[in-house]
Amino acid sequence: MSTEISGIGGGRQRDGAIEVKDLNVQYRSNGGLIKAVDAFSLDVAPGEFVCLLGPSGCGKSTILNVMAGFIPASSGSVRLDGELVTEAGQDRGVVFQRYVLFPWLNVLQNVEYGLKVRGVDKALRQQKAREYLHLVGLAGFEQKYPKELSGGMQQRVGIARVLVNGPKVMLMDEPFGALDSQTRYMMQELTLKVSQKDGTTIIFVTHDLDEALLLGDRICVITASPGRVKEVITNPIPGPRSTEIASLPEYVETRRRIYEMLRDEIQRSFAQEAEKLGVSKVGA
Numbered sequence: 001m002s003t004e005i006s007g008i009g010g011g012r013q014r015d016g017a018i019e020v021k022d023l024n025v026q027y028r029s030n031g032g033l034i035k036a037v038d039a040f041s042l043d044v045a046p047g048e049f050v051c052l053l054g055p056s057g058c059g060k061s062t063i064l065n066v067m068a069g070f071i072p073a074s075s076g077s078v079r080l081d082g083e084l085v086t087e088a089g090q091d092r093g094v095v096f097q098r099y100v101l102f103p104w105l106n107v108l109q110n111v112e113y114g115l116k117v118r119g120v121d122k123a124l125r126q127q128k129a130r131e132y133l134h135l136v137g138l139a140g141f142e143q144k145y146p147k148e149l150s151g152g153m154q155q156r157v158g159i160a161r162v163l164v165n166g167p168k169v170m171l172m173d174e175p176f177g178a179l180d181s182q183t184r185y186m187m188q189e190l191t192l193k194v195s196q197k198d199g200t201t202i203i204f205v206t207h208d209l210d211e212a213l214l215l216g217d218r219i220c221v222i223t224a225s226p227g228r229v230k231e232v233i234t235n236p237i238p239g240p241r242s243t244e245i246a247s248l249p250e251y252v253e254t255r256r257r258i259y260e261m262l263r264d265e266i267q268r269s270f271a272q273e274a275e276k277l278g279v280s281k282v283g284a
């Protein structure tokens, strides 16, 4: 008899197609409306790894939050496997820059928590939790408490905790932004491993051009606020990738192209900030 249950890591159906169509998001602020996302459209295939790259404040987190079902679209739509996303669901796992673990639960209990809530048998949920802790390099840490772990380790527990639920899609919002560069590199490798292992669709928000080129099958460059698609670039280097790709000529050329796009948008974003502050010229 199979021990796999649909919706538990490794036991889910392989899909996870995302269709974002004409997405507009406005926030209400100080009695006015802020347009954060403007007619944003993007199709992501099951198992694809797509990075969202753009200047600060361009709407990356907003787009991710609509995909997660945390905030509503003002107009337009996000669909997951054809179903309109209107609320958060088990089919999507979200990882933020700082993952908040339950401090009163040990590592194993933190990871198995979601399965426990869903009524999964103790032996199976612990087996799955151990499997994912092993995947993120934390076998042997099951009985430790979050406060005993470094930031990078806590983030790995957070990722295991999301993965064990077998989401079709992982939504990652600058998940390694707070980590030192070595831990960050390990986490990037781990993320690639995860996406390959389960064929999970990953949407990954980053500021970092090299991170985007290492991880993304495609890179969606977003304009300065309000966020629109500037260009979607297919990574010229097929996976599996490692940091060694940085010396390849096609990497250098694509990096240069994206950098130029990004620089224009960052300059626009600086100009917008200056205008908001009533400064006539950036640097004046």
Ligand SMILES: Nc1ncnc2c1ncn2[C@@H]1O[C@H](COP(=O)(O)OP(=O)(O)OP(=O)(O)O)[C@@H](O)[C@H]1O
Pocket: 027, 028, 029, 034, 035, 036, 054, 055, 056, 057, 058, 059, 060, 061, 062, 063, 225
């Ligand atoms: N809850 C909110 N209420 C009002 N305005 C908001 C809210 N959340 C975001 N915004 C505004 O919406 C715009 C997009 O913000 P968002 O956080 O999505 O951008 P981002 O690209 O993820 O930024 P960063 O890279 O700095 O994290 C910004 O102008 C931001 O100030």
